[in-house]
Amino acid sequence: MYKAIFFDLDGTLTESGEGITKSVQYALEKLGVSAPELEPLKVFVGPPLLEQFMKYAGFDKETAQKGIEYYRERYSEKGMYENTVYPGVENTLAELKRRGYRMAVASAKPTFYVTQIMDHFNLSRYFEVIAGTDLNGPKVTKSQVIEEALERMSLSDHRDQVIMVGDREHDILGARRCGIQCVAVSYGYGSREELEKAQPLQIVASADELLNFFRLTPLHRQNIFQIVWRELYPAGIHYLIGQILGSAVLLWLAGHVGNAQERYYSYTLVITGLTGVLVMFPAVYFYRKDRIGRLIGGLTSVEEQRLSIPEMLLLLAAGAGFAQYANVLVAILQNWISSSYGETMTKITSGKSLFMMIFWMGIIAPVAEEMIFRWLIYLRLRDHFSVLVSAVISAAFFGIYHGNVLQAVYAFVLGGIFAWFLEMGGNKWTSVLMHIGANTWILIFSEYAQTLVEKAGAGSLLMIYGVFAAAMIGGYQYFARRGEKRGYRAV
Numbered sequence: 001m002y003k004a005i006f007f008d009l010d011g012t013l014t015e016s017g018e019g020i021t022k023s024v025q026y027a028l029e030k031l032g033v034s035a036p037e038l039e040p041l042k043v044f045v046g047p048p049l050l051e052q053f054m055k056y057a058g059f060d061k062e063t064a065q066k067g068i069e070y071y072r073e074r075y076s077e078k079g080m081y082e083n084t085v086y087p088g089v090e091n092t093l094a095e096l097k098r099r100g101y102r103m104a105v106a107s108a109k110p111t112f113y114v115t116q117i118m119d120h121f122n123l124s125r126y127f128e129v130i131a132g133t134d135l136n137g138p139k140v141t142k143s144q145v146i147e148e149a150l151e152r153m154s155l156s157d158h159r160d161q162v163i164m165v166g167d168r169e170h171d172i173l174g175a176r177r178c179g180i181q182c183v184a185v186s187y188g189y190g191s192r193e194e195l196e197k198a199q200p201l202q203i204v205a206s207a208d209e210l211l212n213f214f215r216l217t218p219l220h221r222q223n224i225f226q227i228v229w230r231e232l233y234p235a236g237i238h239y240l241i242g243q244i245l246g247s248a249v250l251l252w253l254a255g256h257v258g259n260a261q262e263r264y265y266s267y268t269l270v271i272t273g274l275t276g277v278l279v280m281f282p283a284v285y286f287y288r289k290d291r292i293g294r295l296i297g298g299l300t301s302v303e304e305q306r307l308s309i310p311e312m313l314l315l316l317a318a319g320a321g322f323a324q325y326a327n328v329l330v331a332i333l334q335n336w337i338s339s340s341y342g343e344t345m346t347k348i349t350s351g352k353s354l355f356m357m358i359f360w361m362g363i364i365a366p367v368a369e370e371m372i373f374r375w376l377i378y379l380r381l382r383d384h385f386s387v388l389v390s391a392v393i394s395a396a397f398f399g400i401y402h403g404n405v406l407q408a409v410y411a412f413v414l415g416g417i418f419a420w421f422l423e424m425g426g427n428k429w430t431s432v433l434m435h436i437g438a439n440t441w442i443l444i445f446s447e448y449a450q451t452l453v454e455k456a457g458a459g460s461l462l463m464i465y466g467v468f469a470a471a472m473i474g475g476y477q478y479f480a481r482r483g484e485k486r487g488y489r490a491v
Contacts, residue, residue, distance in 0.1 A: 185205075
C-alpha cells in the first residue's frame with residue numbers, strides 16, 4: 001500500500017504559468033530575442049529551465065545560464081506571486097494528511113523558491129519534506145530531486161510505498177527512473193497526448209479525482225457478495241458475447257439455408273474466434289482497473305517482470321508438453337466416460353485449414369481465455385486467497401465453462417498449471433504463452449501424428465514425449481526459482 005505521496009509544484013499544486021511565462025518573456029527580451037506571446041511559453045512550466053532554454057530557444061549552455069539569471073531577476077520580485085492554488089488542492093492535501101499519508105514536494109524549481117511559494121500559500125504544513133533543485137549546484141533533474149526526497153524520508157528501500165503526482169512527462173519519467181509510479185493530473189500544463197505517451201499509472205482531471213484515486217477501497221476489504229460477483233461476471237461476459245454471436249449466425253442460417261444446425265458447425269470456429277476478439281476489450285479494461293486497485297491496496301508490486309525470448313520459448317514448449325500429457329489423461333478417461341466431444345470437434349474442424357485453426361483456436365482463443373480466467377478470475381481470487389485455493393477454484397471455473405466432462409478435466413488440469421506459472425512468472429503474458437503453446441501444438445500434432453509415425457516410427461513419439469518432459473520440468477524449476485526470488489506478484 002502507498003504510504004507516501006510526492007507532489008510536483010507547478011501545474012500540480014499551483015497554477016503558476018503567468019509568473020513563469022512572463023519571467024521567461026522578460027529573460028528572452030533581455031537576451032535580444034523577440035519573445036512570443038505567453039501561451040507558447042507554457043512549455044517552460046515544469047521542466048528544468050536550463051533544459052528548456054536550450055531546447056526551446058536553441059541557446060548554448062552559457063547563454064541558457066544567462067537566461068536563467070535574467071528570469072530570476074523578475075521571478076524573485078513578481079513572478080512567484082503571480083500564482084494561485086488549484087481548486088480543491090488544499091482540501092485534498094488536508095484529507096490525505098488526515099488519512100495518514102506522508103507527503104513531500106519534489107519540484108524541478110529551486111528549493112529557495114519552492115519554500116517561499118509553499119509558505120506564501122500556507123501549504124507547507126501538509127508536507128514532511130520540501131525538495132527542489134539547486135540554484136547553481138549539481139542537483140538539477142527531477143529524478144535527483146525525487147531521490148533526495150526518498151533519502152530524507154528514509155524511503156529509499158521502500159519505493160513500492162511511494163507514488164509521484166505531476167502534470168508533465170518529466171514528472172512521470174523522473175519517477176520511473178527512481179523506481180516509483182506516477183499519477184498524472186491533466187489540469188496542469190502537460191497535454192493529454194504528452195501524458196498518455198509517458199504512460200502514468202493513472203490520469204486524473206481534478207484534485208477531487210486525485211483524492212478519489214487514493215480513496216479506492218482495498219480489494220481485500222470487499223464483502224462476500226462483492227467478491228462473488230467480481231469473480232463471476234467476467235465469465236458471464238464471455239458467455240454472453242458468444243451466445244449473441246452464435247444465435248445471430250444460427251438465425252441467419254435458418255433464414256437462408258436448409259439444415260441450419262449442421263451448417264452451424266462450419267461457422268463455429270470463426271464465432272469462437274470473434275467472441276475472443278470482442279472479449280479482449282472489456283477484459284483489458286477491467287484488468288487495468290484491477291491493477292490500479294492492487295497497487296493502491298499494496299497487493300502487487302509496481303513493475304511486471306520482463307520475459308526474455310528464451311523464456312518465452314520455454315513457456316511455449318512447457319505449455320505444449322503439459323497439453324500433450326493432459327491429452328494422455330483424457331484418452332484414458334474416454335474408456336470410462338462417454339462423450340460426444342470428439343465427434344463435435346470433427347464437425348467444427350472439418351474442411352478447415354491448419355493455418356485457420358491455429359489462428360482462431362491456437363492464438364485468439366487462448367489470449368481471450370487467459371484474459372478472462374487468469375488475468376481476471378484467478379488474480380481476483382488471489383486478492384483474497386492463497387495460490388493453491390485460487391488456482392483450484394479458477395481452474396474449476398475454466399473446466400466447467402467448457403461444457404463437457406472430458407474437456408472439463410483437460411481444462412481443469414491445464415488451468416491450474418497456467419495459474420501457477422502466471423504467479424511464479426510475474427508477467428501477465430506467462431499463462432498466455434503457455435496456452436498458445438498448448439493449443440497450437442495439439443492442433444499440429446493431431447494433423448501430423450499419424451504421418452510422423454508412418455515415416456519415422458513409434459520411436460519419434462517417444463522422443464517428442466521426452467523433449468516435452470524436459471521442457472515441463474525445466475520450465476517448472478526455472479519459474480519456481482524466479483517466483484521465490486521475487487516474493488510477491490507483479491501482475
